Amino acid sequence: MKFDIVTIFPRMIDAGLEEGVVGRARERGLLDIAVHNLRDFTTDRHHVVDDVPFGGGPGMVMKPEPLFAAMDAIVERRGQPGAVLLLTPAGRPFSQREAKRFAALGHVAVLCGRYEGIDERVRERWATDEVSIGDYVLSGGELPALVIIDAVARLVPGVVGDDQSVEADSFTRGLLDYPHYTRPAEFDGRKVPEVLLSGHHGEIRRWRRETALQRTVDRRPDLLDGAALDADEQEWLKRSK
Ligand code: JD8
Numbered sequence: 691m692k693f694d695i696v697t698i699f700p701r702m703i704d705a706g707l708e709e710g711v712v713g714r715a716r717e718r719g720l721l722d723i724a725v726h727n728l729r730d731f732t733t734d735r736h737h738v739v740d741d742v743p744f745g746g747g748p749g750m751v752m753k754p755e756p757l758f759a760a761m762d763a764i765v766e767r768r769g770q771p772g773a774v775l776l777l778t779p780a781g782r783p784f785s786q787r788e789a790k791r792f793a794a795l796g797h798v799a800v801l802c803g804r805y806e807g808i809d810e811r812v813r814e815r816w817a818t819d820e821v822s823i824g825d826y827v828l829s830g831g832e833l834p835a836l837v838i839i840d841a842v843a844r845l846v847p848g849v850v851g852d853d854q855s856v857e858a859d860s861f862t863r864g865l866l867d868y869p870h871y872t873r874p875a876e877f878d879g880r881k882v883p884e885v886l887l888s889g890h891h892g893e894i895r896r897w898r899r900e901t902a903l904q905r906t907v908d909r910r911p912d913l914l915d916g917a918a919l920d921a922d923e924q925e926w927l928k929r930s931k
Contacts, residue, residue: 691846692797693723693839694768696760698739698804699832700727706836715849723839724768728752731759740805749806757801757812764799771799773818775838777831778807781820784838786861788821792838793845800838802831864917866905868898899923904930 695703703725707713715721729737733755740750764771772795782788792798801808801816813820823834843849850856857863871882885897903923906913907930919927 691721691793691843692768692771693721693842694726694764694771694797694799695723695802695835695839696726696728696757696764696800697802697832697835698728699802699830700725702832703802703835707839711850712840712843715843715846718848720846720848721843724764726760726764728756728760731756731763743806747806751806752803752808752812754809754811757808758815761799761801761816769797771795771797774799774801774816775835776801776808776813776817776820777803777822777834777838778820779822779825779827781822784821784823784834784841786841788819789838789841789845792842798842800831800835802835804830863902864913865902866910866913868902868905900926903927 697703707716707723707725712721716723728739732738739753739756741753743749743751761774773792775792775798777800801812821834821838823837828834844856844859847853871886875882875887883897885893888894899922903919903926906917907927914927
């Protein structure tokens with residue numbers, strides 16, 4: 691899977707991609723991620739990437755020329771991406787479904803804005819998708835880019851060591867996760883649920899399914915519409931209402 695990220699803060703992206711499963715997958719050659727410093731695509735002495743907004747108003751706007759030059763270079767050196775994501779609070783909410791769609795494309799470019807945002811002509815010419823990671827205000831697109839790359843990279847075969855972990859992930863199943871415990875069996879006066887110590891694998895599976903379902907009912911009932919429930923789980927849900 692190939693990613694190209696365009697940003698004025700390349701170190702912020704580099705730092706976020708060095709650690710954890712994504713960092714290891716890069717080392718193993720499963721992910722080919724190129725981080726492009728937007729200032730490298732300016733032609734003026736001071737490497738200016740922003741300018742005042744036409745029509746007036748507060749703040750600055752990202753100039754179109756360096757972004758066009760960066761995208762031309764990416765297409766030339768790295769090939770035509772299957773999607774060019776523009777990160778913006780005005781985008782479609784990012785979700786596991788979108789992550790799957792991007793993972794299937796094999797090559798994704800991500801444009802990170804700063805200031806008040808990016809000149810509209812960049813969106814018109816280059817963006818295939820406008821994406822938001824949630825309804826809160828951030829200072830720029832770098833953190834959203836890291837979020838999206840992490841979610842998409844996890845779906846690339848081999849990136850997460852154990853395929854079963856990906857299958858079990860809460861949003862892959864459509865339910866919230868069940869509670870996790872490790873040793874010691876009692877800590878701070880709190881006991882691990884007896885069933886998990888019992889060695890009865892059938893009962894353990896049932897307890898996990900029920901607690902996952904109960905948590906979803908309590909915290910995120912909106913998820914139940916899209917959840918893949920088997921006959922037992924549907925029956926349990928009906929009884930719990
Ligand atoms: C890109 C600039 C800041 C946005 C004025 C100052 C995504 N879920 C999300 N929240 N915020 C962003 C995001 C914010 C950005 C940029 C993404 C570029 N800003 C601007 C407009 C209003 N602030 C985001 N994805």
